[in-house]
Amino acid sequence: MVLGKGASSSxxxxxxxxxxxxxxxxxxxxLVVDDDPLIRKLHDMHLKNFGLRAQVVENGKKAVxxxxxxxxxxxxxxxxxxxxxxxxxxxxxxxAMGVNSLxxxxxxxxxxxxxxxxxxxxxxxxxxxxxxxxxxxFLLQELNKNN
Amino acid sequence: MERNPMRRQLAVxxxxxxxxxxxxxxxxxxxxxxxxxNPNFVEEVVTLYYRDSARLILNVEQALERKPFxxxxxxxxxxxxxxxxxxxxxxxxKAESTLFREYCKSGNGEGCMRTFQQLKKEYATLRKKLEAxxxxxxxxxxxxxxxxxxxxx
Numbered sequence: 001m002v003l004g005k006g007a008s009s010s011x012x013x014x015x016x017x018x019x020x021x022x023x024x025x026x027x028x029x030x031l032v033v034d035d036d037p038l039i040r041k042l043h044d045m046h047l048k049n050f051g052l053r054a055q056v057v058e059n060g061k062k063a064v065x066x067x068x069x070x071x072x073x074x075x076x077x078x079x080x081x082x083x084x085x086x087x088x089x090x091x092x093x094x095x096a097m098g099v100n101s102l103x104x105x106x107x108x109x110x111x112x113x114x115x116x117x118x119x120x121x122x123x124x125x126x127x128x129x130x131x132x133x134x135x136x137x138f139l140l141q142e143l144n145k146n147n
Numbered sequence: 148m149e150r151n152p153m154r155r156q157l158a159v160x161x162x163x164x165x166x167x168x169x170x171x172x173x174x175x176x177x178x179x180x181x182x183x184x185n186p187n188f189v190e191e192v193v194t195l196y197y198r199d200s201a202r203l204i205l206n207v208e209q210a211l212e213r214k215p216f217x218x219x220x221x222x223x224x225x226x227x228x229x230x231x232x233x234x235x236x237x238x239x240x241k242a243e244s245t246l247f248r249e250y251c252k253s254g255n256g257e258g259c260m261r262t263f264q265q266l267k268k269e270y271a272t273l274r275k276k277l278e279a280x281x282x283x284x285x286x287x288x289x290x291x292x293x294x295x296x297x298x299x300x
Contacts, residue, residue: 036199036227036230036231036234037195037199038192038195038196038199038231038234038235039230039231039234041191041192041195042177042180042192042234045180045185045188046180049180081223081226081227108226108229108230108233129230129233129234130173130176130233130234132176133176133179
């Protein structure tokens with residue numbers, strides 16, 4: 001069932017607060033890029049709670065490869081430090097490929113310089129790990145705005 | 148009022164983990180993610196943490212046996228370890244990791260070694276407390292329990 005932006009207001013059935021949000025979120029796809037399986041599991045669960053489907057990969061190269069073969073994501077959650085290809089390099093490559101997804105850095109505390117460099121790679125936002133419900137709510141609002 | 152004495156005991160145990168500073172708000176976030184569809188989520192996450200971080204502890208242990216210390220490498224391992232520890236709300240463990248990283252940045256080998264001993268103690272203590280709370284042993288898939296205990300004491 002695909003619903004456009006205005007469709008929810010024309011539904012005659014009453015929906016619980018959270019459920020109405022979930023209806024709008026059903027079409028957003030998310031990619032979680034992190035080398036820590038704990039973080040991948042956590043973020044996946046957080047996103048599930050908001051009705052979001054997430055794909056998870058463990059380094060920047062896999063994220064780039066996925067997008068290269070045509071996978072499309074509304075939101076990419078990018079860790080900074082990863083083996084093979086780190087978050088900043090991956091973000092630069094994705095932007096160079098023309099990827100317009102919302103790319104959000106999710107990092108452990110780095111120095112302001114490191115954070116700045118990460119943002120300059122092409123991030124839309126940068127948050128501290130781990131993700132929390134209010135950060136996700138904020139990102140969903142951004143996604144809804146852009147769509 | 149909690150009728151079930153077992154549940155009341157668990158609630159008391161849980162509260163003391165927070166009061167004594169072993170766990171912080173992040174653990175509550177984990178609990179909030181647990182639901183009927185994922186009834187063992189917190190336990191799974193904690194098990195995953197102890198499984199994966201054991202490797203990092205071992206890496207640090209081995210790196211501290213090689214002189215001179217490679218502070219960059221040590222800091223790198225601890226950066227990862229700190230990230231995981233803070234994700235499960237392991238407050239004291241996280242504090243020791245932060246201290247360790249500061250010693251790495253200032254090139255203080257003595258400080259690193261001292262802090263690492265303390266970190267391992269906190270790490271082991273938390274595991275025991277969480278095992279008591281979950282009432283199941285936290286299974287290490289890649290390291291035998293005795294190996295890990297030998298590392299800690």
